[in-house]
Amino acid sequence: SAESVKASLGELNKESFVTLLSKLIGESKYVQNNPPELIPEEDRIVGHVLRLLQPFSAASGSGPLEIKHVSYKPNRGNLIVEYPGTEPGKILSFVGMHMDVVTANPTDWDFDPFSLSIEGEKLRGRGTTDCLGHVALVAELMKRLGETRPKLKSTVVAVFIASEENSSIPGVGVDALVKEGLLDKLKHGPLYVLIDSFFCGSLLGFWIDTADKQPCIGTGGMIPWKLHVSGKLFHSGLAHKAINPLELAMEALKEIQVRFYKDFPPHPSEQVYGFATPSTMKPTQWSYPGGGINQIPAECRVCGDVR
Numbered sequence: 001s002a003e004s005v006k007a008s009l010g011e012l013n014k015e016s017f018v019t020l021l022s023k024l025i026g027e028s029k030y031v032q033n034n035p036p037e038l039i040p041e042e043d044r045i046v047g048h049v050l051r052l053l054q055p056f057s058a059a060s061g062s063g064p065l066e067i068k069h070v071s072y073k074p075n076r077g078n079l080i081v082e083y084p085g086t087e088p089g090k091i092l093s094f095v096g097m098h099m100d101v102v103t104a105n106p107t108d109w110d111f112d113p114f115s116l117s118i119e120g121e122k123l124r125g126r127g128t129t130d131c132l133g134h135v136a137l138v139a140e141l142m143k144r145l146g147e148t149r150p151k152l153k154s155t156v157v158a159v160f161i162a163s164e165e166n167s168s169i170p171g172v173g174v175d176a177l178v179k180e181g182l183l184d185k186l187k188h189g190p191l192y193v194l195i196d197s198f199f200c201g202s203l204l205g206f207w208i209d210t211a212d213k214q215p216c217i218g219t220g221g222m223i224p225w226k227l228h229v230s231g232k233l234f235h236s237g238l239a240h241k242a243i244n245p246l247e248l249a250m251e252a253l254k255e256i257q258v259r260f261y262k263d264f265p266p267h268p269s270e271q272v273y274g275f276a277t278p279s280t281m282k283p284t285q286w287s288y289p290g291g292g293i294n295q296i297p298a299e300c301r302v303c304g305d306v307r
Helices: 002-009 014-025 043-056 132-148 174-179 184-188 236-241 245-263 269-273
Strands: 066-071 077-083 091-098 117-119 122-124 155-161 191-193 223-230 281-287 299-306
Touching: 002 132, 014 043, 014 132, 043 066, 043 077, 043 132, 043 155, 077 132, 077 174, 091 132, 091 184, 132 155, 155 174, 223 245, 245 281, 245 299
Parallel strands: 091 155, 091 191
Antiparallel strands: 066 077, 077 155, 117 122, 223 299, 281 299
């Protein structure tokens, strides 16, 4: 029964969780995801999770956990951990605890973002909620299953993934796992899943990652976009001889946004469910080839996302 399983697993070991999370946050500097400047090394996180779980692995002969480390790029692994159930075909899975983080500029923080600090009951550091805290939480759950070995009808699977925060380098994380068919068997049962990094199809999906502290019942997916604008290079003192791609980009983006918000206005149910924001389409990055301030460039690129 659910009560017997709960009694068997017991409470979360706070000391063990905080110890693991401290190690993971200590790696956050090296798992920032913003190519080409910052390419994460998710295997740094994998290593800590493996050291936690391997004493309970079937491969070591000392536990029930089936552990598979799957890599498609150097230093950028995914981790699939299974606790076997008693009934073939029954399965429950946690998918999407990602081991990369968004960037952090230490000068913008009041404390070191790349090490765990504790202020009262508050845990602070890059990745505590998105998503290294979830990595630590589910890793501790799988550890408890390996320790206590409750008899469960369903096999429990945890899929820790690489490359969630930036999709500019394909074939690294969950997309590659799906393509290889490594997640096919998860279709036979419910998932607690990070929706925006995994295509559920007809699967039943729930959140296991949220970038805040309270439960999340839903959120918007993300579609990246880029706008490349070509103009004509010329000295800014003779602007009439140039075609300014920066101005063209601004005008084009304004029109695109006007049409987007006309086509996708706020939904009435957003108020019912307490959505913080309606659908959005906005720029987040702007780049050009470089040059002097007195030079109108020949081209520029604007990137952003739709949520």
